[in-house]
Amino acid sequence: MSTKRTDSNIYTIVFAVILVVVVGSLLAFFANATKDMRVNNDKVKTQLDILSSIGVEATRANATEMFNQYIKKQFVVEGTTATEDAEAYLIDVKKEQNAAKEGKTQRLPIFEAEKDGKTIYIVPVRGNGLWDAIWGYVALNDDLKSIYGVFFDHKGETPGLGANITEPFFKDDFKGEMIYGPSGDFKSVTVSKSNGDPNNTDKTDNEVDAISGATITGNGVTAMLKKGLGLYLPYFETLKK
Amino acid sequence: MADTKTKEKEPLFSKKNLGLVKDPLADNNPITVQVLGICSALAITAELKASVIMALSVIFVTAMGNVVISLMRNIIPNSIRIITQLVVAATLVILVDLTLKAFVPDLAKKLSVFIGLIITNCIIMGRFEAFALGNTPWKSFLDGIGNGLGYGVILVIVGFFRELLGSGDLFGLGKTYLGHPLLGNPIKGELSGLYALGYENNGFMLLAPMALITLGLIIGFQRSRNKSLIEETH
Numbered sequence: 001m002s003t004k005r006t007d008s009n010i011y012t013i014v015f016a017v018i019l020v021v022v023v024g025s026l027l028a029f030f031a032n033a034t035k036d037m038r039v040n041n042d043k044v045k046t047q048l049d050i051l052s053s054i055g056v057e058a059t060r061a062n063a064t065e066m067f068n069q070y071i072k073k074q075f076v077v078e079g080t081t082a083t084e085d086a087e088a089y090l091i092d093v094k095k096e097q098n099a100a101k102e103g104k105t106q107r108l109p110i111f112e113a114e115k116d117g118k119t120i121y122i123v124p125v126r127g128n129g130l131w132d133a134i135w136g137y138v139a140l141n142d143d144l145k146s147i148y149g150v151f152f153d154h155k156g157e158t159p160g161l162g163a164n165i166t167e168p169f170f171k172d173d174f175k176g177e178m179i180y181g182p183s184g185d186f187k188s189v190t191v192s193k194s195n196g197d198p199n200n201t202d203k204t205d206n207e208v209d210a211i212s213g214a215t216i217t218g219n220g221v222t223a224m225l226k227k228g229l230g231l232y233l234p235y236f237e238t239l240k241k
Numbered sequence: 242m243a244d245t246k247t248k249e250k251e252p253l254f255s256k257k258n259l260g261l262v263k264d265p266l267a268d269n270n271p272i273t274v275q276v277l278g279i280c281s282a283l284a285i286t287a288e289l290k291a292s293v294i295m296a297l298s299v300i301f302v303t304a305m306g307n308v309v310i311s312l313m314r315n316i317i318p319n320s321i322r323i324i325t326q327l328v329v330a331a332t333l334v335i336l337v338d339l340t341l342k343a344f345v346p347d348l349a350k351k352l353s354v355f356i357g358l359i360i361t362n363c364i365i366m367g368r369f370e371a372f373a374l375g376n377t378p379w380k381s382f383l384d385g386i387g388n389g390l391g392y393g394v395i396l397v398i399v400g401f402f403r404e405l406l407g408s409g410d411l412f413g414l415g416k417t418y419l420g421h422p423l424l425g426n427p428i429k430g431e432l433s434g435l436y437a438l439g440y441e442n443n444g445f446m447l448l449a450p451m452a453l454i455t456l457g458l459i460i461g462f463q464r465s466r467n468k469s470l471i472e473e474t475h
Contacts, residue, residue: 012318034343041346160287212444
């Protein structure tokens with residue numbers, strides 16, 4: 001064996017260097033070549049997701065057009081003041097959450113949509129599921145007390161279990177659900193294993209039916225909504241006046 | 242899979258070469274006989290669609306990776322051959338990932354977790370090490386296809402039973418989209434089909450333990466048909 005040319009140390013090192021350089025350049029070139037496509041895909045996906053929360057199912061081809069048609073205004077909320085910003089939908093919620101942890105003011109995007117003559121407010125939310133991040137958009141009716149529709153997505157929840165938060169059967173349960181309790185206190189919406197209301201006919205209990213086998217993802221959704229919507233409460237108060 | 246007509250016309254598909262594709266499908270299956278790649282077989286088979294996508298991805302990576310390793314088999318230094326194999330597998334997986342993200346972003350989204358899992362699949366490294374390092378590219382390619390298929394077949398069988406019995410669904414289509422729901426509609430108040438007769442989905446099927454039991458039943462069934470697979474017990 002020791003007579004083989006490929007066993008020498010020099011050969012091994014040279015081979016490793018060449019392999020890494022070749023593979024590295026190949027991947028870097030490929031990543032760069034597809035970068036613009038991927039960035040644009042992400043933008044379009046965000047537009048689709050926001051539209052999905054108000055029940056508009058667009059395709060990748062007409063997403064931008066539909067987005068401009070339905071989303072009338074975009075604001076960035078800081079505290080109780082809102083500034084109009086046509087690119088508010090591109091704000092990275094994760095970055096803003098990290099900025100908030102460092103003590104900076106979190107910039108909160110909010111979108112004003114108009115559908116069937118009704119004004120709908122859409123806010124992004126983000127939290128953690130079982131394996132990785134979960135996020136979504138919550139569309140609120142113009143009374144800012146009940147949910148018009150939701151959109152959820154996740155990075156890596158278990159297929160068939162936690163990943164089902166993206167399914168209509170789960171998201172539809174949120175429609176019409178109140179986020180305030182009977183006495184007007186903020187309750188958000190809880191994903192409950194024990195609400196005994198599988199068809200979700202009671203819209204005032206602040207609860208929707210959980211997915212079997214996806215307890216931690218469900219709890220993640222609950223926490224995400226409570227925290228995410230909670231951030232906007234001061235601004236909602238100014239809107240209601 | 243085995244087509245006797247192509248065998249006569251095409252020497253590339255000699256009986257031995259065909260065996261490379263056929264054997265892993267049954268008597269030398271990577272999952273049920275060699276017991277490799279179990280982790281992903283348990284993790285992602287709650288849905289049939291995920292099983293199929295994972296199977297296709299693994300077939301691609303085993304086949305292409307086997308070819309690349311086989312082409313390099315005479316120049317790979319022995320002392321770093323494992324890490325070289327790992328680099329090849331990882332590179333292929335990243336290329337697949339980038340391509341999917343650029344051209345079919347929605348499919349890429351569904352695959353996200355599984356793409357990473359492919360690199361850790363023991364079958365891939367196993368085939369690189371045990372086969373591609375000592376065989377020609379064409380044979381390695383067939384071996385990769387065969388083992389990928391052998392893995393995929395088991396994934397699809399497990400996924401079929403888990404999704405059917407666990408969610409009452411197949412490919413996520415049975416519930417609402419097809420004109421005739423597979424088992425009926427399970428939502429309370431509008432029970433139909435089997436559900437109206439008192440049938441209920443077994444949620445346990447969606448959890449990993451039932452994947453293991455399903456896999457165990459497949460292994461048991463296979464060994465009951467082919468006694469030579471049963472190991473000697475002492």
